Amino acid sequence: MGEEVTFHGMWASPFSRRVELALKLKAIPYQYIEEDLSNKTPSLLRYNPVHKKVPVLVHNDKPVAESMVIIEYMDETWENNPFLPRDPYERAMARFYAKFIDDKLLPTLAKLGQTAGKEKEETIEEIHEQLKVLEDELKGKQFFGGQRIGFLDVVAMILVWLHLAGSITGQKVLSTEKFPLIYEWIERVMKMEVVNECLIPEKKRQDWIQLAQKAPKSASN
Amino acid sequence: MAESNVKVLGTWASPFVMRVKIALHLKSVRYEDVEEDLLAPKSELLLKSNPVYKKIPVFFHAHNPICESLIILQYIDEVWTTSASTILPSDPYERSQSRFWAAYVDDKFFPALRRLVIGATEEDKKAALAEVVEGTVVLEGAFGELSKGKAFFGGDNIGFVDIALGSLLGWIEVIGKQCETKLVSEAKTPRLVQWADCFSAHEAVKDVLPDVDKLADFGLKLRAKILKALAPTN
Numbered sequence: 001m002g003e004e005v006t007f008h009g010m011w012a013s014p015f016s017r018r019v020e021l022a023l024k025l026k027a028i029p030y031q032y033i034e035e036d037l038s039n040k041t042p043s044l045l046r047y048n049p050v051h052k053k054v055p056v057l058v059h060n061d062k063p064v065a066e067s068m069v070i071i072e073y074m075d076e077t078w079e080n081n082p083f084l085p086r087d088p089y090e091r092a093m094a095r096f097y098a099k100f101i102d103d104k105l106l107p108t109l110a111k112l113g114q115t116a117g118k119e120k121e122e123t124i125e126e127i128h129e130q131l132k133v134l135e136d137e138l139k140g141k142q143f144f145g146g147q148r149i150g151f152l153d154v155v156a157m158i159l160v161w162l163h164l165a166g167s168i169t170g171q172k173v174l175s176t177e178k179f180p181l182i183y184e185w186i187e188r189v190m191k192m193e194v195v196n197e198c199l200i201p202e203k204k205r206q207d208w209i210q211l212a213q214k215a216p217k218s219a220s221n
Numbered sequence: 222m223a224e225s226n227v228k229v230l231g232t233w234a235s236p237f238v239m240r241v242k243i244a245l246h247l248k249s250v251r252y253e254d255v256e257e258d259l260l261a262p263k264s265e266l267l268l269k270s271n272p273v274y275k276k277i278p279v280f281f282h283a284h285n286p287i288c289e290s291l292i293i294l295q296y297i298d299e300v301w302t303t304s305a306s307t308i309l310p311s312d313p314y315e316r317s318q319s320r321f322w323a324a325y326v327d328d329k330f331f332p333a334l335r336r337l338v339i340g341a342t343e344e345d346k347k348a349a350l351a352e353v354v355e356g357t358v359v360l361e362g363a364f365g366e367l368s369k370g371k372a373f374f375g376g377d378n379i380g381f382v383d384i385a386l387g388s389l390l391g392w393i394e395v396i397g398k399q400c401e402t403k404l405v406s407e408a409k410t411p412r413l414v415q416w417a418d419c420f421s422a423h424e425a426v427k428d429v430l431p432d433v434d435k436l437a438d439f440g441l442k443l444r445a446k447i448l449k450a451l452a453p454t455n
Contacts, residue, residue, distance in 0.1 A: 050325065050359060062314055069320045076313035088299040092287045099289060100273060133273055 005030040008044050008056040010037055012200065012208050014106070014158050015067040016055040021198040022071045022154050026078045068098060071154060083151040097137055097144070098155040105130045106158060112173070113213040124173055131179055134159070138181040142188065153189065160186055160199065168209050227252040228281035230266060232259055234439045236388035237290040238278040239429050243384050244294045244308055246425035248301040260442055291323055294381060306425075309381050322363050322374070323385040330356040331389065337396055338440075339447055346400075353404055360386065361410040368412075372419045379423055387420040391431045395440050 007023065007030045009016035023030050035044055035054050047063035048056045056063050057070045059077070064070045075083045084091050108126050115123050134156065137144060144152035159174065163186050166172040176183045189195045200208045229245070229252050231238025245252050257267055257277050270279045270286035279286050280293040282300065287293050298308040309316050333356055336349035367374045367382060374382035390405075397404040405413050421430055 059314075064314070064317045064321070066321055066324055069317050069324065072320060073313055073317040076316065088296050089282075089285050089287070091299065092292050092296040095292045095295070096273075096287070096289055099292065 003029075004058075004060055006033060006058045007031070008033045008035050008041070008047065008054050008058070010035050010054045011204065012211055013054055014161055017198045017200075018154050018157055019055040019057060019067050019070050019074075021157060021194060022074055022083065024194040024197060025083070025149065025154070026074060026081050028074070028078055068102070068155070071151065075151070083145070083154060085145070085150065094145070094150065094152045097134065097152050100130075100133060101155050101158060105134075109158070109162065110212075127173055128178065131159075131174065131182065135179045135181050138185055143185065149189065149192070153185075156185075157189070157195070157198070160190060160195070164199065164205065165209060165212070168205055226281070226283045228255055229253070229278055230255045230257055230270065230281070231278040232257050233429075233431055234259065234436055234443075235277055236392055239388040239391075239431075240290045240384050241278045241280055241293050241297070242429045243379070243388070243425050244297045246429070247306040247308065247379070248297060248304040250297070250301055260446060291327065291381075291385065294384065306378060307380070308375075308384070310375070318367060319374075319381040322360075322367065322382045325359070325363070326382070326385045326389070330360065330386075334389065334392065334396060337400065338444055339451065350400060350402070354406075354409065357405050357410045357413060361413050364412050364416060368416075373416065379420060379425065383416075383420055387417070387426065390417055390421065391433060391436050392440070394433050395437045398437065 005023075005028055007019065009020060009032060011017075011034065020032075033041065033043075035041060037054070040052060044054065044056060045052055047058055048065040051065060053065070055067055055070060056065045057073070058064075059073075064073050071083060084094055105127070108123060108130060112120065112123050112127065134144075137152075141147075143149050144156055159182055162174050163183075166174055174182065227245070227250055229238065229241050231241065231254075233256070242252075242254075255266070257264055259277075263275055267277065267279065268275055270281070271277075271288045274288060276288070278290055278293065279288055280296070281287075282296075287296050294308055309319055330353070333349050333352035337346055337353055340346035340349050363382070364374055367376075369376065371377050373379050374386070379387070393404050405417060407414050420426060
């Protein structure tokens, strides 16, 4: 049976990039369609009529939307390099912290670009509290997934983005002193070729920072 | 089959807690029901077992706490596999569609419902109402797709999406009464109306359906508490 995989994404979307990383980790061949979010392709609108957002994975003409839903679908369809652990409790924990990243950390990070002064300080405090949750999750582990990269590591790539943003803007929200384990994890994953392939390319990073500081409402999930 | 070490920390009024109980009923798992009073300060047990969110439900199995209702549902489905009832379908694509729609309920529909209750201005409430009604129409469409002509989103039996949306029916009715509108209407969403009746009558559901008047009364108290917490402090 022919496996046809197309993937609608956008270069600056962390949700899109995490699915890309998942595709590469499973070595799934796919055709990539870069979406211009101000001018979405008819097929994106057809494949994701409910949200009209990227990323969307289309497998044998069947669309799957929402990055976490896509990654779980991939894990169940392509069984090599499993993302989620086997144990139901560990799976629940991976899903819990992944959801925490999307429901709490990401919105707070998005808010950061829009705030200044005292509000900015308070937002940074909030981020630090949230980062502490993830720092604690790394105790005694090489990766969030344990010995190897897994579901939560893929979702947590936003931490690498945060680190890169800090290097560019000079505002280091993620400090090595406060979050040594996260830092070690970042160094570890950044040694992986697939991870680097899914980061914002260096020459586009300035554009990305400006974009992040402009739009509070994202067009991706 | 009686299970030791299965506990649900929650409250009769919470739709999210209801989800967990329905799932356990479907799997015929007996559990200890621990009531958390949402109008009182949070219990030690809650703060200790869900330090990240400090919210119910918290599901305990063999002393391990698990939080977030949809995550708990998947855990229950993955642990109690000998039951004839499955919560998620077995086909990966169908599972992805179930997860997508359950996420829609939690990430789009429920927040709009919540805004309808705690909306600060009449304008906010009007906008929220429009969103909720639009949401029901979208869900009516989803029902058509997923049910494939059967009684439930899950087909012949209730599943993930049924539980996610069905658990909100009590609140939908209460909030609708307050807005003097049927939020799930015969005119716009006839299939959902029928589905709601089937869901509410289901074996695994009927014993945990909250009494609507009791819920309305509780809702007023909870709303007051939420608004007080949201109000700017001095």
